[in-house]
Amino acid sequence: MGIQRQRRIWSLPVDRYLVYVLVSVLVIVTMIVGVVILDRWAGLVVVLGLGLWRLTWLAVLWGLGIRPPARPSSDDREQHVGGTVSDTAPNACGRPCGTARDDARGATTMKLGFFSMNTDFGVGPAEIAVALEERGFHSLWVGEHSHIPTSRATPYPAGGDLPEGYWHMLDPFVSLGMAAAVTSNLRLGTGVCLVLERDLIALAKEVATLDLVSGGRVDFGVGVGWNQEELANHTDIPFRQRYRAIREAIAALRVAWTEEESAFDGEFFSFESSWVYPKPVQKPLPVLFGASGKLGVAHTIEWSDGWAPIDVGFRDLGVGLERFRTQAADAGRDPASIPITMFAWGRPDAEKLNRYRELGIDEVLLGTGGSVGKDMDSTLPVLDEWAALIPDLA
Numbered sequence: 001m002g003i004q005r006q007r008r009i010w011s012l013p014v015d016r017y018l019v020y021v022l023v024s025v026l027v028i029v030t031m032i033v034g035v036v037i038l039d040r041w042a043g044l045v046v047v048l049g050l051g052l053w054r055l056t057w058l059a060v061l062w063g064l065g066i067r068p069p070a071r072p073s074s075d076d077r078e079q080h081v082g083g084t085v086s087d088t089a090p091n092a093c094g095r096p097c098g099t100a101r102d103d104a105r106g107a108t109t110m111k112l113g114f115f116s117m118n119t120d121f122g123v124g125p126a127e128i129a130v131a132l133e134e135r136g137f138h139s140l141w142v143g144e145h146s147h148i149p150t151s152r153a154t155p156y157p158a159g160g161d162l163p164e165g166y167w168h169m170l171d172p173f174v175s176l177g178m179a180a181a182v183t184s185n186l187r188l189g190t191g192v193c194l195v196l197e198r199d200l201i202a203l204a205k206e207v208a209t210l211d212l213v214s215g216g217r218v219d220f221g222v223g224v225g226w227n228q229e230e231l232a233n234h235t236d237i238p239f240r241q242r243y244r245a246i247r248e249a250i251a252a253l254r255v256a257w258t259e260e261e262s263a264f265d266g267e268f269f270s271f272e273s274s275w276v277y278p279k280p281v282q283k284p285l286p287v288l289f290g291a292s293g294k295l296g297v298a299h300t301i302e303w304s305d306g307w308a309p310i311d312v313g314f315r316d317l318g319v320g321l322e323r324f325r326t327q328a329a330d331a332g333r334d335p336a337s338i339p340i341t342m343f344a345w346g347r348p349d350a351e352k353l354n355r356y357r358e359l360g361i362d363e364v365l366l367g368t369g370g371s372v373g374k375d376m377d378s379t380l381p382v383l384d385e386w387a388a389l390i391p392d393l394a
Contacts, residue, residue: 108357109357109393109394110353110356110357110361110362110363110364110393110394111138111139111362111363111364111393111394112137112138112353112363112364112366112386112387112389112390112393113137113138113139113140113141113187113189113341113363113364113365113366114128114132114137114139114140114141114365114366114367114383115141115142115143115191115343115365115366115367115368116128116140116141116142116143116367117142117143117165117169118142118143118169118170118172118175119165119168119169119170120168120170121168121374122165122374122375123374123375123376123379124178125140125142125170125175125176125178125179126178126179126181126182127376128140128179128379129178129179129182129183129186130182130183131376131379131380131383132183132186132383133183133184133185133186135383135384135387135390136387136390137186137383137386137387137390138186138187138363139186139187139188139189139219139363139365140176140179140186140187140188140189141188141189141190141191141219141221141365142169142170142172142175142176142189142190142191143169143172143191143192144169144171144172144190144192144193144194145166145167145169145194145227145230146194146197146230146234147167147230147233148162148166148167148227148230149227149229149230149233151229153228153229154226154227154228154229154230157226163370172190172193173190173206173207173210176188176190176210176214176218177210177213177214180210180213180214180217181213184215185217186217187217187218187219188210188214188217188218188219189218189219189220189221189288189341189365190219190220190221190222191221191290191308191343191365192221192222192223192290192308193220193221193222193223194222194223194224194225194230194231195222195223195246195249195250195253196224196225196231196234196235196237196242196245196246196249197225197230197231197234197235198234200249200252200253200256200269200271201256201271201274201276203253204253204256204257204276205276205277205278207220207253207257207280207285208257208277208278208279208280208285209278211280211281211282211285212278212280212281215281216280216281216282218280218282218285218286219286219288219306219341220285220286220287220288221288221289221290221308221341222246222250222287222288222289222290223246223289223290223291224242224243224245224246224291225242237268241268243295243296243299244267244268245267245268245269246299247299247302247303248266248267248268248269249268249269250287250303250304251264251266251303252264252266252269252271253287254284254287256271256276257276257279257280257284257285258279258283258284260275261273261274261275262274262275262276284305286305286306287303287304287305287306288304288305288306288307288308288339288341289303289304289306289307289308290308290309290310290343291309292309292310292313292314292320293313296309297323297324297327298327300324300338301324301327301328301331301333301338302331304338305338305339306338306339306340306341306362307324307338307339307340307341308340308341308342308343308365309340309342309343310342310343310344310345310368311342311343311344311345311356312345317356317359318359321340321359321360321361339362339363340360340361340362340363341361341362341363341364341365342356342361342363342364342365343365343368344356344364344365344366344368345368345369345371346368346369346371347366347371347382348364348366350389350392353389353393354392354393357393366386
């Protein structure tokens with residue numbers, strides 16, 4: 001099932017856009033003829049009269065709901081984290097997507113997880129994983145950037161200089177494998193894996209292997225990425241088509257994870273009938289989409305098992321979550337079947353976290369935006385502060 005939408009030019013459907021253009025062109029041509037053919041003063045009168053006529057037409061068009069082209073809002077940009085249906089209705093997952101809650105809003109419980117930039121100069125993944133599990137945290141998430149081209153052609157989405165940690169990230173799967181080896185219950189998330197920058201068959205094996213060795217503890221967070229030149233170094237997939245491409249990539253991964261003899265033939269990815277092992281322990285293995293904006297929300301509802309946006313990406317978080325749930329219901333999907341894992345920027349206090357729980361957020365990931373130190377001595381006190389809130393939230 002694809003994202004079904006009427007073809008648009010800017011923000012207008014084609015039929016309304018043509019009406020707007022034709023009326024505007026007619027008025028402009030008539031104005032030019034008036035100036036050229038008539039003398040200066042008569043032409044001026046015609047211009048003024050037609051100007052008023054055009055304004056009248058615009059008012060009529062506006063009343064009919066026809067708008068002039070508008071620039072995309074900031075909500076249409078994909079997010080970055082860390083400085084990056086009813087249950088039985090058919091959907092792109094080919095099965096029930098996500099785990100339903102009793103109520104999409106007003107949740108009585110909320111889990112706390114932790115996001116790490118996972119750099120070569122910060123706290124190691126095994127160390128932080130042990131500390132998190134000891135304190136009752138639900139999960140550890142790590143980010144991914146394979147590299148950062150020094151041209152820096154793509155601006156940093158948050159503005160200003162790109163933080164150094166972006167080009168010092170460790171490999172997420174090796175890191176989470178280390179975390180899995182020293183923990184028993186801590187869930188392990190990618191926040192987010194840049195799927196389009198990886199070989200798809202190798203990625204299927206990496207994710208499934210991690211899920212197997214961890215005993216089924218993987219939350220596979222994925223994203224399209226924001227760095228255009230970084231993507232171009234990996235693939236010929238056009239940057240503007242990355243949402244379509246990741247939808248297809250996830251479909252191909254699900255085939256590899258679930259079918260004994262896997263084969264896939266798509267627009268961007270294909271592989272012949274093959275044995276692709278191991279298979280994940282979790283059936284299904286949860287895939288969460290880390291995206292915001294209209295396009296990101298539409299894709300989340302269509303094919304993901306969960307949504308993983310970042311709180312600073314919303315003008316009004318409550319309104320944004322309500323809009324998301326309404327859109328999911330309108331698409332025929334139970335909003336409660338799409339758990340929300342929220343990356344929280346900075347150091348949210350108890351009041352903010354309680355509000356997030358009241359908004360029906362399933363899990364909040366702390367640690368983004370440089371809210372913890374680079375060593376255990378400065379990190380542990382912050383973890384202790386947050387850990388004290390876990391019993392009240394749970």
